[in-house]
Structures are given as structure tokens and as C-alpha cells.
Amino acid sequence: MIAELVIFIILGIVAVSSAFAxxxxxxxxxxxxxxxxxxxxxxxxxxxxxxxxxxxxxxLVYAGAIMVLFLFVVMLLNLTGAIESLQDKxxxxxxxAPALGMVLLVEIAVVFLSGFFAQVPEASELPxxxxxxxxxxxLLFSRYVLPFEVTSAVLLIAMVGSIVLAKRRx
Amino acid sequence: MNKELLxxxxxxxxxxxxxxxxxxxxxMYMIWGLRRIMGFMQxxxxxxxxGWQGLLQTxxxxxxxxxxxxxxPKGADRWLFTIAPIIxxxxxxxxxxxxxxxxxxxxxxxxxxxxxxxxxxxxxxIGIVIAGWASNNKWSLLGAxxxxxxxxxxxxxxxxxxxVPVIFAGSLRMGGIIEAQEGGWFTNWFIxxxxxxxxxxxxxxxxxxxxxxxxxxxxxxxxxxELVAGFNVEYSGMKFALFFLEEFAAAFxxxxxxxxxxxxxxxxxxxxxxxxxxxxAKMAVxxxxxxxxxxxxxxxxxxxxxxxxxxxxxxxxxxxxxxxxPMGLFILLAAGTVVTLGWVKL
Amino acid sequence: MLVQYLPxxxxxxxxxxxxGGAILLSRLLGPKRPNPVKLAPYESGMVPIGGTRRPFHxxxxxxxxLFILFDIxxxxxxxxxxxYLTARAARLFLLLEMIVFLxxxxxxxxxxxxxxxxxxx
Numbered sequence: 001m002i003a004e005l006v007i008f009i010i011l012g013i014v015a016v017s018s019a020f021a022x023x024x025x026x027x028x029x030x031x032x033x034x035x036x037x038x039x040x041x042x043x044x045x046x047x048x049x050x051x052x053x054x055x056x057x058x059x060l061v062y063a064g065a066i067m068v069l070f071l072f073v074v075m076l077l078n079l080t081g082a083i084e085s086l087q088d089k090x091x092x093x094x095x096x097a098p099a100l101g102m103v104l105l106v107e108i109a110v111v112f113l114s115g116f117f118a119q120v121p122e123a124s125e126l127p128x129x130x131x132x133x134x135x136x137x138x139l140l141f142s143r144y145v146l147p148f149e150v151t152s153a154v155l156l157i158a159m160v161g162s163i164v165l166a167k168r169r170x
Numbered sequence: 171m172n173k174e175l176l177x178x179x180x181x182x183x184x185x186x187x188x189x190x191x192x193x194x195x196x197x198m199y200m201i202w203g204l205r206r207i208m209g210f211m212q213x214x215x216x217x218x219x220x221g222w223q224g225l226l227q228t229x230x231x232x233x234x235x236x237x238x239x240x241x242x243p244k245g246a247d248r249w250l251f252t253i254a255p256i257i258x259x260x261x262x263x264x265x266x267x268x269x270x271x272x273x274x275x276x277x278x279x280x281x282x283x284x285x286x287x288x289x290x291x292x293x294x295x296i297g298i299v300i301a302g303w304a305s306n307n308k309w310s311l312l313g314a315x316x317x318x319x320x321x322x323x324x325x326x327x328x329x330x331x332x333x334v335p336v337i338f339a340g341s342l343r344m345g346g347i348i349e350a351q352e353g354g355w356f357t358n359w360f361i362x363x364x365x366x367x368x369x370x371x372x373x374x375x376x377x378x379x380x381x382x383x384x385x386x387x388x389x390x391x392x393x394x395x396e397l398v399a400g401f402n403v404e405y406s407g408m409k410f411a412l413f414f415l416e417e418f419a420a421a422f423x424x425x426x427x428x429x430x431x432x433x434x435x436x437x438x439x440x441x442x443x444x445x446x447x448x449x450x451a452k453m454a455v456x457x458x459x460x461x462x463x464x465x466x467x468x469x470x471x472x473x474x475x476x477x478x479x480x481x482x483x484x485x486x487x488x489x490x491x492x493x494x495x496p497m498g499l500f501i502l503l504a505a506g507t508v509v510t511l512g513w514v515k516l
Numbered sequence: 517m518l519v520q521y522l523p524x525x526x527x528x529x530x531x532x533x534x535x536g537g538a539i540l541l542s543r544l545l546g547p548k549r550p551n552p553v554k555l556a557p558y559e560s561g562m563v564p565i566g567g568t569r570r571p572f573h574x575x576x577x578x579x580x581x582l583f584i585l586f587d588i589x590x591x592x593x594x595x596x597x598x599x600y601l602t603a604r605a606a607r608l609f610l611l612l613e614m615i616v617f618l619x620x621x622x623x624x625x626x627x628x629x630x631x632x633x634x635x636x637x
Contacts, residue, residue: 029247029300052280056286059289060285060289060591061584061587061588064296064587065322065587067296068299069581071300072576075311076577133599134599134602137594137595137599140595148613149613149616151592151617152618155621156621159582163628163633182526190530236546238546241554242555244556252539256532256535263534264528264531266527278520307557307559315576318576322583323579329590330593333593333594333596336597337601340600407542408541487579488635495625506614510611
């Protein structure tokens with residue numbers, strides 16, 4: 001238990017400091033790499049929570065797929081010089097972003113204080129194979145079948161959206 | 171720190187070093203084999219001077235690379251230029267944690283083995299793109315972007331093909347998939363079962379695998395004749411050697427995973443060739459069969475390399491998106507249908 | 517519980533130590549004789565023209581974007597494939613679920629195909 005706490009704290013420090021490095025990096029390519037480190041720290045935090053399946057999905061999708069797109073965008077647009085002009089296009093977001101951040105913080109606080117996490121079982125009570133793909137699949141394809149099917153519609157919308165944005169003539 | 175934990179850590183460290191040595195050895199002799207076999211197929215000799223039949227050629231080449239000047243081009247990002255080969259090499263090596271070398275010879279038979287393999291190998295793309303960008307070279311950048319587009323395009327059909335043996339075995343665990351092909355006879359291997367559906371999945375897997383490891387006919391990202399050498403143009407010395415090492419280690423991985431998923435893994439083709447053994451003998455024999463089968467596929471890869479031409483970029487991308495993905499989805503649903511109808515004994 | 521991930525940590529350390537050590541060793545052993553021509557980016561023997569980091573064709577973004585969507589689609593296939601054999605009674609239901617899921621995505625796939633997003637001209 002103590003060992004787990006120590007690992008959790010180390011991973012937490014890595015996650016938080018790499019997240020700060022993402023927003024403080026001058027070079028956007030470095031920011032993307034720090035984000036990769038952040039995703040790996042999160043994946044390992046999932047492992048601490050015995051969520052093996054989610055941990056490796058996190059690496060496969062976020063570090064392996066989404067970061068490739070980020071790298072493409074960062075490298076191809078060469079954002080280093082263009083950041084100032086981008087900020088000016090949306091002046092409202094300077095004020096909106098902290099406000100929305102505060103809302104998110106309050107929401108997290110409410111969820112924690114409501115005792116939602118009190119129902120979570122102790123680590124020693126976990127059933128055999130908890131957090132691997134089979135139990136996740138059992139739940140996903142029976143009790144949560146509707147959200148699963150809705151996901152395909154969401155992905156469909158995203159496909160159409162990316163085509164509409166990419167094929168728009170300048 | 172208790173003693174037990176330290177002991178386990180020590181054993182794992184030993185295993186890690188053995189695996190590293192294994193990869194270095196295998197890659198060195200894959201390169202030697204490639205040069206000799208291609209020489210034979212192209213009616214020339216290949217390296218045969220250094221050591222018996224040229225066996226010492228690759229170790230000598232490795233030592234030579236170690237002494238080469240480490241050139242970092244002007245305008246390159248020094249840090250990213252240096253860590254890119256590490257980002258590419260580390261996942262190619264970490265895959266071997268779940269590699270089922272033999273009965274009881276898996277460093278860690280992870281519950282989600284196949285998912286782990288695809289998750290870890292997907293990291294290499296980041297290293298390649300970083301390498302191409304950090305070099306400050308137009309060829310490198312173009313090669314890196316082509317590489318990334320190719321790698322991501324073929325990752326989807328690859329995972330679709332991987333799921334077919336997973337359906338048949340009901341497990342993502344390497345050991346579990348191999349156990350499902352048990353029984354002594356080669357007819358129990360997935361490739362010979364299920365009305366040819368796994369065989370089709372195997373073809374998709376191998377085609378996608380060739381693209382993933384930048385192998386002819388899909389070596390678009392290297393394409394010496396048009397891109398000079400792709401993302402690693404500016405690399406020299408050990409950094410270049412790491413890219414080279416990764417490429418061959420990944421090619422071995424592709425073959426080894428194919429053997430695991432479709433060709434019975436460490437099982438012998440006939441029951442009298444080593445199914446009824448126990449202990450160390452069983453381990454050794456299963457290791458032999460795994461390596462022997464993998465070697466056959468490595469040879470086939472070299473054969474392909476010596477005989478096939480390279481496809482064009484547009485052919486490559488169209489083949490990936492318009493042929494491989496629909497085919498992968500089709501065989502997946504076909505496998506599901508066959509299992510639902512109870513047509514396969516599992 | 518976490519002890520089972522120890523091999524991964526140790527292999528990671530060995531991998532970084534080996535690759536980092538090899539690079540460091542070659543830096544120490546190799547000669548250092550830089551000159552302006554050697555350090556110039558290689559452009560098939562020509563003097564480099566213009567900057568390297570210029571905008572690329574939009575199809576690369578599009579491929580990366582579509583890859584993410586397909587990647588999210590296929591992560592659902594792992595848990596589906598792994599429970600398929602054990603869920604004896606529910607196999608038909610599982611198959612139909614996946615056909616519906618992939619059917620909706622096929623609409624998107626046909627759409628992007630017809631829109632020419634998969635063409636690499």
C-alpha cells in the first residue's frame with residue numbers, strides 16, 4: 001500500500017510537471033513531446049488503478065494516433081511565428097478559458113465531496129481479471145450497448161466534419 | 171526494500187539483457203543472411219571475406235559505425251535529433267517482453283498481449299516524424315511524413331487481421347492464443363482451420379506488416395531512388411545504427427507474431443516431434459520450433475526483397491485505405507459469423 | 517499487483533540505457549572534424565535552396581484525422597473479439613451489435629471515399 005502510494009505520487013508529479021511543460025514550452029514540437037510523456041504518466045496511473053485495458057488503449061489512441069496528428073499540424077503550420085496572430089483572432093477566449101476552467105474545477109470538487117468515490121471497492125476486493133479487456137467487453141456489449149452504438153454515430157459525424165473542413169476551398 | 175523484490179528485479183534484469191543480446195545477435199545475422207541470400211538470388215557472392223563465410227562482417231560493420239563521426243547538421247534541433255533514434259528503438263525492444271519464445275519462455279505473459287504489441291509499436295511513428303523534422307532536411311521531412319502516413323494507414327488493417335485469431339482463441343494473451351492451437355498436429359494451427367478465414371487474415375497481416383516495417387514492396391519511406399533515404403538521411407554513426415537495428419528487429423517481430431497467431435507458435439508440426447516432453451527439454455524443443463518457424467518467414471521476407479519491385483506512393487495509400495480496410499472488416503465479420511454458426515470446432 | 521509490471525520498467529531502463537549509451541559512446545569515440553559543407557543539409561549535392569519547414573499538402577492532415585477515427589473504431593474490436601468465444605449464448609447478439617456499429621461507420625467510409633479523401637493523386 002505504501003509502495004503504491006509512492007508510485008502514485010511520483011507518477012502524479014510527472015503528469016503535472018509534464019502538463020505544465022506543455023503549456024510553457026516555447027517550441028510547439030517540444031510541447032507535443034511533453035504531452036506524450038503526460039499521456040504515458042496517465043497510462044501508468046491507470047495501471048495503478050488496475051485498469052490494464054484502459055491504460056494500453058490510452059497509449060494506442062492518444063500517444064500513437066492523436067499525437068501524430070498534433071505533430072503533423074504543429075510541424076506543417078510552423079506555428080512558432082504564427083501564435084500571436086492566432087490569439088488575436090479570438091480575443092474572447094482569454095477570458096472564457098479561465099472561467100470555463102473554474103467551472104470544471106468546481107465540478108470536480110462537487111463530485112469528490114459528494115462521496116461518489118466512497119463506493120469504490122478496496123484494491124484487495126477486486127475480482128479476478130479486473131480491468132482487463134474481457135470484463136470491459138462484457139459490460140460494454142451488454143449493459144452499455146447503447147452508448148457503444150452511439151459512438152459509431154459520433155465517429156460518423158467526426159468523419160463528415162473532417163472532410164468538410166479539409167475540402168473547403170480557401 | 172525487501173529481498174524478494176530485489177531478487178525478482180535481478181532476474182528481470184538478467185532477462186532484459188538476454189533479450190537485448192538476442193535482438194542484437196538476430197539482427198546482425200539477419201543482415202548477414204539478407205546480404206548473402208540476395209547475393210545468391212542476384213547471381214553474385216555477397217560478403218564472404220571476414221570470418222568463415224563472412225560471418226564476422228556485420229559485427230565489424232557495427233564496430234565501424236561506432237567509430238564514425240556523429241554529424242549533426244546545421245539548423246537541426248540537437249536534442250530532438252538525438253532522442254529520436256531512442257524513441258524509435260525503445261518500443262521495438264519493449265515488444266519482446268510478451269514475445270512467446272517457448273513454453274515457459276515468456277518474460278511476462280500479459281493478459282492483453284496483442285493489444286500491448288500494437289500499442290507499443292504505434293509509438294515508433296512519433297520517433298520517425300521527430301527524426302525527420304529535427305534533421306532540417308527536405309528529404310528527411312518528406313520521408314518522415316510519407317512514413318507516418320504509411321504507418322498509420324496500415325495499422326488499421328493490421329489490427330483488424332490480428333482480431334481474427336483473437337476471436338478463435340478467445341484470448342489476447344500470447345500464451346492463450348498458442349494454447350488454443352495445441353493438439354500436436356499442424357492441422358490445429360489457426361492457418362489451417364476456419365475455412366481459410368485465418369489464412370486470409372494472415373495475408374492481410376503480412377502485407378500490413380511489410381508496410382509497417384518499411385519492407386519492399388512497401389519501402390516508400392526509404393525509396394533510395396526518389397527520397398535518397400527517407401527520414402534518416404542526415405543520420406550517421408550509432409544513431410543511424412539504431413534506426414537500422416529497429417527496422418530489422420521489427421521485421422523479426424512481425425514474423426514472430428505471425429508464427430504465434432497463425433502457425434501454432436512454439437508447437438511442433440507433428441506430435442512425435444516434441445509434444446510429450448517435460449522440463450528443460452520441452453523448453454528447448456519449443457524454443458527450437460518457434461525460432462525455426464520464424465526463420466522461415468524471415469527468409470520469405472528476404473526472398474520478397476530480392477524479387478519484388480517497389481510500389482508507388484499513390485498505389486500504396488490506395489491499397490491500404492481502399493482494399494485492405496474493407497477486406498479486414500469483411501474477414502472479421504466472416505470469422506464472427508462462422509463462430510456463431512458453430513461451423514468451427516473451438 | 518504492480519509488481520507484475522516490473523519487467524516492463526526494467527526493459528525500459530535497459531532499452532534507454534543501451535540506446536543512450538551507444539549514442540554517447542559513438543560521440544566519444546568518433547572523430548569531430550566539422551566543416552560548413554559537411555554540416556549543410558544534404559540536398560543531393562546542391563546548395564540547399566530555401567527553408568526546410570514549409571507547409572505541406574492538406575492530405576497528410578486528412579490521413580492522420582481519418583486514422584484517429586478508424587483507430588477509435590478498432591479499439592472496440594479488441595474487447596469484442598476477446599469475449600466472443602466465451603459468450604456462447606450471446607454470440608448472435610454480439611455479431612449483430614458489431615454489424616450495426618460497423619454499418620454506421622461504413623456510411624462514413626463510403627462518404628469519405630466518394631468525396632475523394634482516400635485518393636492520393
